[in-house]
Amino acid sequence: MFKKVFLGALFALMAISANAQFEAGKKYVNLSTSSLSLSYSKNDKLRLNIGAMAGMFIADDWMVYAQAEYNHKRLMYDRLVNIGRKIYQDEVLLGVGGRYYIEQNGIYLGLGMQYAHHEQSYDNLYLTPEIGYAFFVNQYVTLEPSVYYQMSLNDFSDASTVGLKLAVGITF
Numbered sequence: 001m002f003k004k005v006f007l008g009a010l011f012a013l014m015a016i017s018a019n020a021q022f023e024a025g026k027k028y029v030n031l032s033t034s035s036l037s038l039s040y041s042k043n044d045k046l047r048l049n050i051g052a053m054a055g056m057f058i059a060d061d062w063m064v065y066a067q068a069e070y071n072h073k074r075l076m077y078d079r080l081v082n083i084g085r086k087i088y089q090d091e092v093l094l095g096v097g098g099r100y101y102i103e104q105n106g107i108y109l110g111l112g113m114q115y116a117h118h119e120q121s122y123d124n125l126y127l128t129p130e131i132g133y134a135f136f137v138n139q140y141v142t143l144e145p146s147v148y149y150q151m152s153l154n155d156f157s158d159a160s161t162v163g164l165k166l167a168v169g170i171t172f
Contacts (some may be wrong), residue, residue, distance in 0.1 A: 022101045028055040032167035048072040061101045069093040091118045106134040125153045142169040
């Protein structure tokens, strides 16, 4: 009985503190990585990634954001030139999107659009849905694991990626 009451009170406190973080007018920044090789693409053998995001809550629970990301990839093969030869490729991504936070449990749903420029003058456009969880370390800092699908609009079957990302966010 005590355990149920304690857990209920703990979850209620988490919901109250989470509610204060998702108010209109709050600002948000984060740094993220999916460099744990926890992503899969048909073309990539290895991916090292770092990203940054800045956003603002335009209404309670609704955030819009802009992001920048850098990927360093080792490809399985170079489809365009030397088939069978392993190569490296760098890409820079710029994007915008939005998130909806569910106050009761900290889960968020996001949808973004990214433009990617590859070092070999190859450009791509991605639609990126994601689902994640905002775990509050304190009143301002969150740890945010998420699962995402980076859907290529130029080369759906070969350039799309599914993966796991970890971010550290700050709300102020």
